[in-house]
Amino acid sequence: MHILLPLFAAIVYVVAALLLKRASDLGADVWRSTRIINYTQALMAVPFWLLGGTIPSSSLWWQPVIAGLLFFAGQVFTLLALTTGDVSVATPVLGLKIVLVALLSVVLIGDPVGARLWTAAALSSVAITLLNLSPGHSHRRVARTIVLAALGAAAYASFDVLVQKFSPVWGTGRFLPLAMACGAAYSLALPKGRRDDPTSPRPYTRWLAGGAMCFAVQGLMFMSAVSIYRQVTSANVLYSSRGLWSVVGVWAVGHWFTNREQHLGARVLVWRLIGAILLLAAIVMVLLNSR
Numbered sequence: 001m002h003i004l005l006p007l008f009a010a011i012v013y014v015v016a017a018l019l020l021k022r023a024s025d026l027g028a029d030v031w032r033s034t035r036i037i038n039y040t041q042a043l044m045a046v047p048f049w050l051l052g053g054t055i056p057s058s059s060l061w062w063q064p065v066i067a068g069l070l071f072f073a074g075q076v077f078t079l080l081a082l083t084t085g086d087v088s089v090a091t092p093v094l095g096l097k098i099v100l101v102a103l104l105s106v107v108l109i110g111d112p113v114g115a116r117l118w119t120a121a122a123l124s125s126v127a128i129t130l131l132n133l134s135p136g137h138s139h140r141r142v143a144r145t146i147v148l149a150a151l152g153a154a155a156y157a158s159f160d161v162l163v164q165k166f167s168p169v170w171g172t173g174r175f176l177p178l179a180m181a182c183g184a185a186y187s188l189a190l191p192k193g194r195r196d197d198p199t200s201p202r203p204y205t206r207w208l209a210g211g212a213m214c215f216a217v218q219g220l221m222f223m224s225a226v227s228i229y230r231q232v233t234s235a236n237v238l239y240s241s242r243g244l245w246s247v248v249g250v251w252a253v254g255h256w257f258t259n260r261e262q263h264l265g266a267r268v269l270v271w272r273l274i275g276a277i278l279l280l281a282a283i284v285m286v287l288l289n290s291r
Contacts, residue, residue, distance in 0.1 A: 064179040
């Protein structure tokens, strides 16, 4: 299951991304979408309480609070990098999260990361860059984009590693619901965004609802894999296969969501194929390492 959960999460992520992209095209505000996603994730984490666990002494109550803050910060910085910066610059920087996870595993947990996993993490980061190549981007606001994306990658990487570090004391059934509840609470501070006319229809509602549910499901699948099996670097490499599934999903069913990326040129397709091969090589390394 430590292999299947991140892989399934990556596939569900693609469905969530397509639904949320369609909601955005129909007028869903990015901050409203983030708030709804976090509320949904907190609610869907409640049944995890049945997995059991313990509430440790009050001296450790800061742990889910900090973890929830890092998760929330990762979302905000990533959204800012993608919406106010240059996507073609942000994506490769965000891809460095996998390498940061490997590094932080050593620093914060003392978890040894062998040469095979380091190589897999590096290949995944390069593959993410190639899988997200698109033509026609001008590189504006480069410094701002790099800083925001780097902060997002660092926050998400820290969250993943701390889930592995803190979960043994709390138990998955306590730590994840509390961390997600904190993330939802922080969402109250998000900008209100554009106010809709209450008399006008909201065509994005069903797309946003479906996307939020899928996004919450995939997030909890990935987090539970890290929390229960405690192989955060391997889980991140496997989860990075979402880049491959995203390309496949857009090509296969993107037209269902009026997504036009399947019409990209042959050059972009070749680079994405190379990225897919690198990503598959990274996944094979993880599978061999887990034997």
